[in-house]
Amino acid sequence: xxxxxxxxxxxxxxxxxxxxxxxxxxxxxxxxxxxxxxxxxxxxxxxxxxxxxxxxxxxxxxxxxxxxxxxxxxxxxxxxxxxxxxxxxxxxxxxxxxxxxxxxxxxxxxxxxxxxxxxxxxxxxxxxxxxxxxxxxxxxxxxxxxxxxxxxxxxxxxxxxxxxxxxxxxxxxxxxxxxxxxxxxxxxxxxxxxxxxxxxxxxxxxxxxxxxxxxxxxxxxxxxxxxxxxxxxxxxxxxxxxxxxxxxxxxxxxxxxxxxxxxxxxxxxxxxxxxxxxxxxxxxxxxxx
Numbered sequence: 001x002x003x004x005x006x007x008x009x010x011x012x013x014x015x016x017x018x019x020x021x022x023x024x025x026x027x028x029x030x031x032x033x034x035x036x037x038x039x040x041x042x043x044x045x046x047x048x049x050x051x052x053x054x055x056x057x058x059x060x061x062x063x064x065x066x067x068x069x070x071x072x073x074x075x076x077x078x079x080x081x082x083x084x085x086x087x088x089x090x091x092x093x094x095x096x097x098x099x100x101x102x103x104x105x106x107x108x109x110x111x112x113x114x115x116x117x118x119x120x121x122x123x124x125x126x127x128x129x130x131x132x133x134x135x136x137x138x139x140x141x142x143x144x145x146x147x148x149x150x151x152x153x154x155x156x157x158x159x160x161x162x163x164x165x166x167x168x169x170x171x172x173x174x175x176x177x178x179x180x181x182x183x184x185x186x187x188x189x190x191x192x193x194x195x196x197x198x199x200x201x202x203x204x205x206x207x208x209x210x211x212x213x214x215x216x217x218x219x220x221x222x223x224x225x226x227x228x229x230x231x232x233x234x235x236x237x238x239x240x241x242x243x244x245x246x247x248x249x250x251x252x253x254x255x256x257x258x259x260x261x262x263x264x265x266x267x268x269x270x271x272x273x274x275x276x277x278x279x280x281x282x283x284x285x286x287x288x289x
Contacts, residue, residue, distance in 0.1 A: 011044035040082035151257035192244030
């Protein structure tokens with residue numbers, strides 16, 4: 001877009017939360033918010049590459065990594081405005097930053113590194129795709145580089161992780177290109193941490209997710225049950241970190257670091273982790289071999 005102001009390179013759209021997007025806390029579920037970022041990112045992609053760019057039988061553009069931050073609770077029946085920008089382009093892929101606003105408040109962001117995949121596995125990014133994206137890039141120096149995904153080290157010794165469960169693959173986990181969908185893998189990461197959370201005695205306290213950092217290894221489909229594994233990598237004053245993964249045929253398909261915040265339901269504010277809960281979490285700590 002030569003000659004356009006940088007601000008004009010941002011894509012905006014409106015998304016209406018649905019009743020089925022709500023969780024048991026009666027606000028929009030975190031994986032549904034992830035899907036709003038996905039939806040906005042895809043609509044921005046269509047604007048740039050044309051109305052048929054949502055499907056492909058060759059090289060497909062999918063996230064290598066997505067860091068989703070949940071800044072405010074998002075509510076039903078009030079539109080969410082999304083803003084999407086491509087902030088960097090390199091030979092390996094491109095970085096997309098999206099923001100969600102509700103009632104004028106920033107409710108969430110996603111910092112996403114996109115790559116090229118073929119038959120579910122990473123391949124080189126097509127040169128023609130990079131050329132189009134270079135015309136769309138809108139640098140954001142305030143972001144800085146993406147942090148290292150050091151949590152991937154937690155999954156070098158899967159048996160060391162404290163919480164294990166299986167999940168059945170479903171037809172609805174496939175996307176329009178007949179591969180495991182990005183949305184399904186995000187839900188698997190939610191289930192990996194929930195498998196542990198449901199075993200905790202919270203002592204009347206609540207819990208919210210502040211951030212989920214997901215790395216995607218591949219998008220291979222399959223009907224065998226997937227193994228989910230998770231453990232605790234850090235315990236703070238009022239927060240702790242779940243590291244979780246999904247294994248497909250014994251191969252790592254996706255993994256994530258999720259920052260969980262303990263809250264007082266009366267005030268909806270962070271609360272110190274009490275000793276009984278801390279003891280439970282410490283049993284699940286991931287310890288080096």
